[in-house]
Amino acid sequence: MSRQLHRNAAHVAATLISRGHHGVIVTQSDSTRTAADAADALGVGVGAITKSLVFLLDDDPVLLLVSGAHEVDLERTGKRLQGELTRAPLDTVREVTGQPIGGVAPVGHPTNLPTYIDNALADHPELWAAAGHPNTVFRTTFSELVRITAGLAIDVD
Numbered sequence: 001m002s003r004q005l006h007r008n009a010a011h012v013a014a015t016l017i018s019r020g021h022h023g024v025i026v027t028q029s030d031s032t033r034t035a036a037d038a039a040d041a042l043g044v045g046v047g048a049i050t051k052s053l054v055f056l057l058d059d060d061p062v063l064l065l066v067s068g069a070h071e072v073d074l075e076r077t078g079k080r081l082q083g084e085l086t087r088a089p090l091d092t093v094r095e096v097t098g099q100p101i102g103g104v105a106p107v108g109h110p111t112n113l114p115t116y117i118d119n120a121l122a123d124h125p126e127l128w129a130a131a132g133h134p135n136t137v138f139r140t141t142f143s144e145l146v147r148i149t150a151g152l153a154i155d156v157d
Contacts, residue, residue, distance in 0.1 A: 008099050008132035012108040016138065019107065019148040025131045025138050033102030033134050035068025042128055042137065045069075050121060050129035050145065052104040054088040054096060054113070057081055061088055061096045063113040065106050065129070065145065066156050067120040073157040080154055081116065103134040106149050115151035117142075122153070 005013065009025050017023035032038035035049040042049075049068030054061055057078070066072060078085030093101060097109045106115070106129050121127055122142040129145070131138045146153060 006133040006136065008103065008105075008108070009136040011098075012105045012132035012136075012138070015108040016148065021138075021140065021144060021148055023138075025136050028135045028137065031135060032130065032137055038128060038130075038137060039068060044126070044128060045124070047120065048124040048127055050106065050127050050140075052097075052106050052130055054093040054104070056086045056088050056092070057114075058083040061092060061111070061113055063097075063106070063109075063115045063149075063151075064118070064156065065115065065121070065149065065151060066118045067124075070118060070120060070156055076157045077154075099130075099132045100134060103130050103132055103136065105130050105132045105138075106145060106151075108132055115149045116156075117146055117149065117151040117153045118156040119153050120156065121145065 013023040028041045030041040039046040047069035051066045074085045096111045
């Protein structure tokens with residue numbers, strides 16, 4: 001039996017391939033909406049899960065790719081990014097990514113989001129990130145994640 005990828009996940013796969021990634025998307029039968037869920041489903045440590053979080057830096061949306069083991073300290077991370085960092089409203093997340101909460105991928109958005117990547121992800125030889133729809137993920141590495149997103153690596157507290 002063959003299952004077709006959700007259109008968001010198919011778009012993420014095509015974007016990954018266009019950026020030199022293998023583009024393989026894995027669909028999990030168990031929930032991967034949270035970092036802990038994804039880690040359990042994949043049998044990996046929560047630190048190897050890449051959370052894609054949209055924030056407003058001053059008034060502009062930015063994407064932070066954060067280790068599943070970290071929470072973002074808005075004040076300290078905002079200072080590092082030289083602005084005021086606040087959580088983006090859900091409708092903004094959907095608008096700038098085209099993807100649902102719990103399934104936001106690092107790539108495949110209709111807008112070009114400035115992207116910052118948590119240096120803690122470099123501690124893991126293999127990373128997993130959402131693929132545009134809940135319960136879909138893809139495997140990558142820290143250096144590949146930096147390359148495919150054109151992101152800037154930073155310390156995230």
